[in-house]
Amino acid sequence: MLNVVTHGTRTGTAPLLIAHGLFGSARNWGVIAKRLSDEREVRAVDMRNHGESPWQDTHTYTDMADDLAAAIDGTHDVLGHSMGGKAAMVLALTRPDLVRKLIVADISPVVYGHTQMPMIEAMRSLDLARIETRGDADRQLQSVVQEDGVRAFLLQSLDVKSRRWRLNLEALAQEMDKIIGFPDIDGQFDGPVLFLSGSHSDYVRREHRDRIRSHFPNAVFAKIPGAGHWLHAEKPREFEAAIRAFLKHGHKT
Structure with missing residues (x-):
């Protein structure tokens, strides 16, 4: 459910x-x-x-x-x-x-015709082991996602404390053609x-x-x-x- x-x-x-x-x-x-x-x-x-x-x-x-x-x-x-x-x-x-x-x-x-795979690749590129704060994640993402608003939106799905995404990036990537x-x-x-x-x-x-x-x-x-x-x-x-x-x-x- x-x-x-x-x-x-x-x-x-x-x-x-x-x-x-x-x-x-x-x-x-x-x-x-x-x-x-x-x-x-x-x-x-x-x-x-x-x-x-x-x-x-x-x-x-x-x-x-x-x-x-x-x-x-x-x-x-x-x-x-x-x-x-x-x-x-x-x-x-x-x-x-x-x-x-x-x-x-x-x-x-x-x-x-567009794909959202670049956003998935950007999130996958994050070195979660090196993240202590949301600011750390934001700084890492800056090189691949220039727009401040887009980074802020993506980072709402980051569980900083657990160092994990609240998104099943593998399934979303696999099913992107359907999305x-x-x-x-x-x-x-x-x-x-x-x-x-x-x-x-x-x-x-x-x-x-x-x-x-x-x-x-x-x-x-x-x-x-x-x-x-x-x-x-x-x-x-x-x-x-x-x-x-x-x-x-x-x-x-």
């Missing part, structure tokens, strides 16, 4: 389940999850091979959707970012009975769906819309100005407002 971090309490409104992206964790979503829990229970999960959830040899979207289904009791609204968004889409397509409304943050149901892909899947989810993307990101393109609507005929699209792929971290207030509006009204207002 996935590790679940719960915020708030059950109300008459459907709980919100949050599925993070690659190299992320439930803890990355703590601030937004806590704020959204003023109106409903919000449950953020650690995906398999991430955070405090079990490590598995496989990392397919079918597996991840099954994991999410097992974490749901009753109907939930579901929010997924990037890898978590793909898992949430597969959940909605295979178990529509579990999903009331779906929010897909900055990802499409398509195969992407950047999308399963050949039939089916439709007829409920309300919001594809929310950053205006500076190219993950959700206009040419993806026919594919999206073939699976999600009631999809609506919105962009957060000035945000990139990490829209929830870059523009948290605007992201939160868009989520609230969609969950309340079914579309972004």
Whole structure:
């Protein structure tokens, strides 16, 4: 079973389940999850091979959707970012009975050409035996990951005290083609769906819309100005407002 971090309490409104992206964790979503829990229970999960959830040899979207289904009791609204968004889409397509409304943050149901292997190689390059503090790890990573924000994000998954990554880097590397892909899947989810993307990101393109609507005929699209792929971290207030509006009204207002 996935590790679940719960915020708030059950109300008459459907709980919100949050599925993070690659190299992320439930803890990355703590601030937004806590704020959204003023109106409903919000449950953020650690995906398999991430955070405090079990490590598995496989990392397919079918597996991840099954994991999410097992974490749901009753109907939930579901929010997924990037890898978590793909898992949430597969959940909605295979178990529509579990999903009331779906929010897909900055990802499409398509195969992407980029790979995240350089990030895995960067984390593998860390000499864990020489790390006493997070600052030590940050200095080691600087030569291979120049962006301060990316290093800070990756290092959230480093358990400094135990000198280990909370990421199953071997399985993620082995399954990278599946992570950047999308399963050949039939089916439709007829409920309300919001594809929310950053205006500076190219993950959700206009040419993806026919594919999206073939699976999600009631999809609506919105962009957060000035945000990139990490829209929830870059523009948290605007992201939160868009989520609230969609969950309340079914579309972004």
